Amino acid sequence: xxDLSINFAGIKSPNPFWLASxxxxxxxxxxxxxxxYGWGGAVWKTIGAPVLNVSxxxxxxxxxxxxMLAINNVELISDRPLEVNLREIRDVKRxxxxxxxxxxxxxxxxxxxxxxxxxxxxxxGADGIELNYGCPHGMSERGMGSxxxxxxxxxxxxxxxxxxxxKIPVIVKLTPNVASVVPPARAALAAGANALSxxxxxxxxxxxxxxxxxxxxxxxxxxxxxGYAGPAVKPIALNLLSSLGVDPVVKQSxxxxxxxxxxxxxxxxxxxxxxxxxxxxxxxxxxxxxxxxIEDLTDGxxxxxxxxxxxxxxxxxxxxxxxxxxxxxxxxxxxxxxRINPDKCIQCNLCYVACNDTAHQCIDLVDASGNRxxxxxxxxxxxxxxxxxxxxxxxxxREDDCVGCRLCHNVCPVDGCIEMVELPSGRxxxxxxxxxxxxxxxxxxxxxxxxxxxEVGIEIH
Amino acid sequence: xxxxxxxxxLSEYHPPLTDHEAVVEANRCLYCYxxxxxxxxxxxxxxPRFIKKIxxxxxxxxxxxxxxxxxxxxxxxxxxxxxELCEGACVLGxxxxxxxxxxxxxxxxxxxxxxxxxxxxxxAPTGKKVAxxxxxxxxxxxxxxxxxxxxxxxxxxxxELPNGLSTxxxxxxxxxxxxxxxxxxxVRRLGVEIKTQMELGRNLSWEEVRNNFDAVFLSVGLxxxxxxxxxxxxxxxxxxxxxxxxxxxxxxxxxxxxxVVIGAGNTAVDCATIAKRLGAERVTxxxxxxxxxMTAYPHEYEFAKKEGIEFRFLTQPVEVLHEGxxxxxxxxxxxxxxxxDASGRPAPEPVPGSEFVLPCxxxxxxxxxxxxxxxxxxxLETEKGFIKVNHEFETSLPGVYAGGDCIRAKxxxxxxxxxxxxxxxxxxxxxxxxxxLEAAAD
Numbered sequence: 039x040x041d042l043s044i045n046f047a048g049i050k051s052p053n054p055f056w057l058a059s060x061x062x063x064x065x066x067x068x069x070x071x072x073x074x075y076g077w078g079g080a081v082w083k084t085i086g087a088p089v090l091n092v093s094x095x096x097x098x099x100x101x102x103x104x105x106m107l108a109i110n111n112v113e114l115i116s117d118r119p120l121e122v123n124l125r126e127i128r129d130v131k132r133x134x135x136x137x138x139x140x141x142x143x144x145x146x147x148x149x150x151x152x153x154x155x156x157x158x159x160x161x162x163g164a165d166g167i168e169l170n171y172g173c174p175h176g177m178s179e180r181g182m183g184s185x186x187x188x189x190x191x192x193x194x195x196x197x198x199x200x201x202x203x204x205k206i207p208v209i210v211k212l213t214p215n216v217a218s219v220v221p222p223a224r225a226a227l228a229a230g231a232n233a234l235s236x237x238x239x240x241x242x243x244x245x246x247x248x249x250x251x252x253x254x255x256x257x258x259x260x261x262x263x264x265g266y267a268g269p270a271v272k273p274i275a276l277n278l279l280s281s282l283g284v285d286p287v288v289k290q291s292x293x294x295x296x297x298x299x300x301x302x303x304x305x306x307x308x309x310x311x312x313x314x315x316x317x318x319x320x321x322x323x324x325x326x327x328x329x330x331x332i333e334d335l336t337d338g339x340x341x342x343x344x345x346x347x348x349x350x351x352x353x354x355x356x357x358x359x360x361x362x363x364x365x366x367x368x369x370x371x372x373x374x375x376x377r378i379n380p381d382k383c384i385q386c387n388l389c390y391v392a393c394n395d396t397a398h399q400c401i402d403l404v405d406a407s408g409n410r411x412x413x414x415x416x417x418x419x420x421x422x423x424x425x426x427x428x429x430x431x432x433x434x435x436r437e438d439d440c441v442g443c444r445l446c447h448n449v450c451p452v453d454g455c456i457e458m459v460e461l462p463s464g465r466x467x468x469x470x471x472x473x474x475x476x477x478x479x480x481x482x483x484x485x486x487x488x489x490x491x492x493e494v495g496i497e498i499h
Numbered sequence: 500x501x502x503x504x505x506x507x508x509l510s511e512y513h514p515p516l517t518d519h520e521a522v523v524e525a526n527r528c529l530y531c532y533x534x535x536x537x538x539x540x541x542x543x544x545x546x547p548r549f550i551k552k553i554x555x556x557x558x559x560x561x562x563x564x565x566x567x568x569x570x571x572x573x574x575x576x577x578x579x580x581x582x583e584l585c586e587g588a589c590v591l592g593x594x595x596x597x598x599x600x601x602x603x604x605x606x607x608x609x610x611x612x613x614x615x616x617x618x619x620x621x622x623a624p625t626g627k628k629v630a631x632x633x634x635x636x637x638x639x640x641x642x643x644x645x646x647x648x649x650x651x652x653x654x655x656x657x658x659e660l661p662n663g664l665s666t667x668x669x670x671x672x673x674x675x676x677x678x679x680x681x682x683x684x685x686v687r688r689l690g691v692e693i694k695t696q697m698e699l700g701r702n703l704s705w706e707e708v709r710n711n712f713d714a715v716f717l718s719v720g721l722x723x724x725x726x727x728x729x730x731x732x733x734x735x736x737x738x739x740x741x742x743x744x745x746x747x748x749x750x751x752x753x754x755x756x757x758x759v760v761i762g763a764g765n766t767a768v769d770c771a772t773i774a775k776r777l778g779a780e781r782v783t784x785x786x787x788x789x790x791x792x793m794t795a796y797p798h799e800y801e802f803a804k805k806e807g808i809e810f811r812f813l814t815q816p817v818e819v820l821h822e823g824x825x826x827x828x829x830x831x832x833x834x835x836x837x838x839x840d841a842s843g844r845p846a847p848e849p850v851p852g853s854e855f856v857l858p859c860x861x862x863x864x865x866x867x868x869x870x871x872x873x874x875x876x877x878x879l880e881t882e883k884g885f886i887k888v889n890h891e892f893e894t895s896l897p898g899v900y901a902g903g904d905c906i907r908a909k910x911x912x913x914x915x916x917x918x919x920x921x922x923x924x925x926x927x928x929x930x931x932x933x934x935x936l937e938a939a940a941d
Contacts, residue, residue: 103526105552154871385589391532403533413533418543418923421916426539451529 040343042336044078046294047207047233048318049165053336054080055307058298058319059142059211060167062329064116066126066229070133075264075329076336079138080130081319084115084170085123085414086144086155087182094095094255097244097264106326111259113362114176115144120158128162138317139163140209144170144182146191149199151244156203166206169197170221172213172238174265184238187213194227197229207232209296212278215242220280220285227291234282235296236321237275239265268322270408275299276313283314285358302331304338308467311351334406347390366471373463376401376435382455383432387413389446390433398499400439401446410454437461439499465494471486501778505749508649508673508776511577513602518814525554528598531590536600541919542569548583549873550603559606563618567766570643571636571682573612574665576605577674577787579915580796581604621690621919622649627932630655630712634693635663636914637903638718639686640921641928646689652892653712654691657698663720665914667743670769671889672776680856698874713935714928716887717894717901718921721912722869725762734826735750738770738865739763741763745773755861757781759829759848761816762795768800774863783857787815789832811857819862828856839939871905879917882908892924898931 056079057063057072066085071213071376072080095113098106116123131139141159145151149465154182159167169192173183186192192212200208210226212219214237223234241263245254253261279297282288288295297315301307322333349355378389378401390413392402402410411431418428435446448457479486492497516524528550536546544565552561565572566713566806581587581601589597611618627650631638641650660666665679687693697703708715724737738760744752760767763786775782786793789812789846790800804810811831833853840846844924870884880887881896885908892900902920904912 122902187645216618245929282571384593385535386529386590387532387534388529419919421539421541421543421583421919423539423583426588428534430535440793 040340040348042078042340042343044317044351046138046165046296047209049079049080049138049140049207049317050136050278051317052136054295054315054317055079055332055335056081056138056140056317056319057324057329058321059083059140059170060325061111061113062321062324065118066130069130069139072324072329072332073130073134073137076332077137077329079140079317080163081140081142082123082127083169084144085120085159086115086170086176087146087151087180089114089117089176090115092257094257097254097261099244099268099270102484106268106322108242108244108266109235109322109325110239110242110264110266112262112264115142115170115173122160124158127159127164131163131165138165140166140168142168142170142211142229144173146281147181147186147196149202152196152199153203155198160204160206164206167200167204168209168233168235169200170211170238171196171226172211174213174239174241175263176297178329184213184215187211187222187238190221193222194225194229195437197226201230209233209235210333211238212236213238214274214299215279218281220281220288223282223285224287227288227293231293233296234284234288235298237271237299238462239267240271240274242266248491262492269302270300270317272300272302272306272309276309279310279315279360280313280362283356284362302326304335304342305391306340307335307339308354309358310355311354313362314356314359316351316355316437317342323408367469369467369469370473371463371465371467373461374458375437375440375461376442376443376444376446376456377437378433378435378456378461379444380432380452382452384452384455385430386451387433388451390448392445392449397443397445398439398441400441400499401433401435402436404430404434405429444492465496503776503778505752505892509745509749509773511675511753512672513605515609516599516602517605521553521603522556524599524603525550526694527591528554534600534857535588535590536585537935539584540568541584541913541915542575542922544568544585544604546574546600549607550598550600553603553607553745556608557864558610559616559618562611562616565604565607565751566611566618568922569915570686570922571641571665571914572604573682573810574636574662574669574674575915575918576601576608577678578665578669578913580798580913582798582914583796592813602787604605605778612678612685619643619647619689620647624651625649625932625936627936628649628653628712628713629714629716629928629932630708631716631718632699632708633657633718633720633903633905634661634683634695635718635720635903635917637917637921638663638664638716639683639691640898640918641716641902641925642691642693642921643686643689644922644925645928646686646691648925650929650932652691654686655697655699655703656695657701657709659695661693661695668766668880670773671746672744672772673734673769678887686753699873705877711931713898715899716921716924716928717873717899717905718903718917719871719873719901720868720904722872724864724866725869727816727864729816729818729856729865731821731826734819734821734824735761735862738766738863739868741770741773741863745777749777752777753861754779755826755859755928757786757858758863759816759859759860760784760863760865762786762865763788763790763810764793764811764865765795765799767863768795768808770863770865771803772806774861775806775808779861783811783815783859784808785816785829785831785857787809787813788844789836790812792844813847815847816862817854820856826862828858828861829862830854830856848893867914868904873905874904884908891927892920893927900928 059081099108171187177183178185210231296317296318297310298319549564557890586597644649661683752847754777813834820828833850834847836845
């Protein structure tokens with residue numbers, strides 16, 4: 039059994055799974071229940087300035103019969119009185135000394151307001167504070183949330199006010215609604231933040247009701263942008279996480295990063311850890327299925343770590359970061375081609391149509407005698423399962439023409455049927471950076487590029 | 500005593516898919532390209548396309564996709580042997596359950612009929628007139644396709660209601676009458692005139708048809724159940740009438756306590772099912788060959804066994820025993836398989852001295868149908884007794900086409916095959932009529 043416990047900037051937790059600051063962490067009763075299920079920690083739903091919430095609040099995006107690939111929401115920070123939240127935070131922490139209790143906060147941008155809330159949070163016995171610089175809706179209109187997170191100077195200034203007061207670890211939660219998440223992160227670190235977390239929700243309009251033509255969700259006929267979250271945002275979150283992981287300033291600082299954005303399963307969790315997250319925050323998956331999912335999150339992660347020989351979470355964190363590269367550093371001579379395993383192929387022809395219509399036209403349909411045939415070439419008078427099945431052609435890759443785009447592999451519904459196979463290209467390894475340093479004209483002159491291709495034997499079909 | 504309500508015990512076997520079930524199932528479809536299900540369907544419905552449209556909530560488009568290839572799509576959704584056709588070819592069949600193509604097709608076609616949506620319009624009039632003899636699936640399909648192309652079509656039907664065996668010959672368990680009639684109404688709304696109780700040679704003369712129409716399509720089906728030629732045969736019930744009564748007037752259907760059904764095709768299974776469900780204590784199907792030669796589909800055979808129907812293979816009836824007009828038993832002889840006969844199947848031969856009696860009080864025969872009588876009436880060339888047609892579905896009389904069971908000298912007779920005949924014949928007739936129109940214009 040691997041050791042799943044973490045020490046995150048001094049905040050200890052028996053496993054890396056925290057509930058993110060959101061509806062699942064709205065009250066003491068909820069967090070008590072979550073901790074009974076085994077969650078390692080919780081970031082209390084943001085407390086701060088007085089608000090009133092609206093209904094409806096959550097929109098959802100369903101696709102292909104799958105519910106809630108993403109949600110968006112226009113729910114604001116906690117609308118429960120500050121004193122009630124503080125009392126419940128204190129109560130939860132007293133009952134669960136081994137779990138991480140972190141309080142998310144957001145107040146108006148004055149030193150006094152921040153000083154006041156920090157002191158109140160610390161008084162509860164909470165383990166840490168998360169500064170919500172992310173909410174893209176509602177609060178940003180009042181100069182809070184992403185209105186702060188989008189401007190590095192504000193990030194630094196407000197973090198500085200907090201760090202002047204705070205005695206417990208401070209995590210700065212970053213907004214993805216920026217061109218690059220690195221400048222706000224650096225600004226937070228410059229002010230002395232103890233940790234970073236990302237991503238907050240992404241600005242979005244989740245959809246339109248085709249019956250009423252209203253924006254979803256409709257608040258009395260009106261709607262607008264809201265924060266986007268859930269499985270669909272995971273690739274964006276991973277990218278932003280890695281952009282911090284490879285940033286020399288962030289790396290140098292050594293601060294831990296709490297990763298979130300579409301974590302639904304232990305597999306997602308492992309990917310976030312491999313790209314540099316030390317703690318993991320979960321929200322939408324819990325909103326979909328409840329706190330009980332913690333069981334497989336820890337169990338699955340544990341089993342995977344055991345299988346891979348990882349003893350502790352620290353062994354996993356950042357393991358894949360060294361593989362993050364830029365295009366200019368990719369080997370231009372690396373060659374992979376698709377190969378279809380005829381024994382596994384069920385002849386759905388999805389690879390064929392994808393390649394033929396939209397990729398590089400290098401898959402043929404081949405009949406039992408090895409002849410290339412056209413689709414839909416059967417006689418209209420033929421019928422019956424025996425004929426349909428027995429005369430069905432097999433998709434076959436013309437490897438010489440395959441550029442290794444991997445589209446067929448991606449669309450194939452059968453696991454392990456289409457593999458990308460590495461083949462020798464016959465050319466020495468070279469990157470774009472190396473190539474254009476040696477021969478700068480290749481980057482600007484198509485004729486020079488043509489000569490180079492002929493020289494090394496690259497044929498583009 | 501248990502009271503059996505026919506409308507309950509014979510009501511449609513499969514419930515309709517719920518919206519949720521349909522969408523989940525539709526999303527399971529891989530959307531194969533040049534899909535084997537489409538190839539396997541005799542009418543080549545673009546199955547992945549209609550299923551995709553269910554997944555996206557475009558039910559009218561889905562039904563149109565089905566009906567474009569198969570105007571009798573609502574019937575075929577229910578009666579097609581999908582295990583032998585589309586679903587049997589589904590790529591998911593090997594490792595998983597194939598997609599429920601038939602039930603999805605029913606979901607989409609039911610939607611347009613229940614909502615009164617017509618997905619086609621009559622074509623611009625061409626001024627050409629076509630007569631269709633017989634309002635079964637082949638005839639209605641041919642008529643509908645021709646109407647879509649702008650031809651003026653009149654269908655003559657000898658019975659009271661249109662849609663042939665879909666209306667009269669398929670048990671309600673598989674297809675309610677309303678579905679068959681809705682299809683006929685859809686064809687009628689395309690401008691096709693359907694004249695019922697009009698029979699060729701009785702109150703409709705062939706000369707009248709030939710003189711008043713530019714082309715004729717014969718879709719007359721087959722005749723009644725043939726004679727066995729055994730003593731007491733006059734007491735045997737005709738299987739097709741048995742099914743018809745179960746649909747049209749189930750309260751009037753006389754069902755025995757111990758019923759023997761002669762034959763082992765799909766109609767025989769249907770007759771046995773009706774008898775069993777309407778209270779027969781024991782239903783036995785007798786067949787002179789073995790289960791390997793029987794013509795019922797394997798899934799029908801399994802269904803019958805689950806219904807509690809018993810099978811006596813290698814058994815040939817030789818006499819109906821009766822007392823005072825009441826059947827007391829069916830005298831049979833045991834058979835054995837000998838050398839292959841003309842059909843290529845081993846010929847059954849009686850085992851001498853093996854006579855025995857199956858006690859029963861009702862005997863139903865479902866041993867196929869007589870060849871079409873109209874071939875002789877019109878002097879058409881035939882093939883094994885069926886009307887002979889060329890590749891264009893044209894008979895030996897120029898301008899007279901035929902399709903459906905009456906031409907089924909090869910292959911298996913089924914609704915979907917009849918539909919394909921009707922469709923292809925309509926296109927052939929159209930080509931002929933349009934050529935005539937173009938010649939007139941030149």
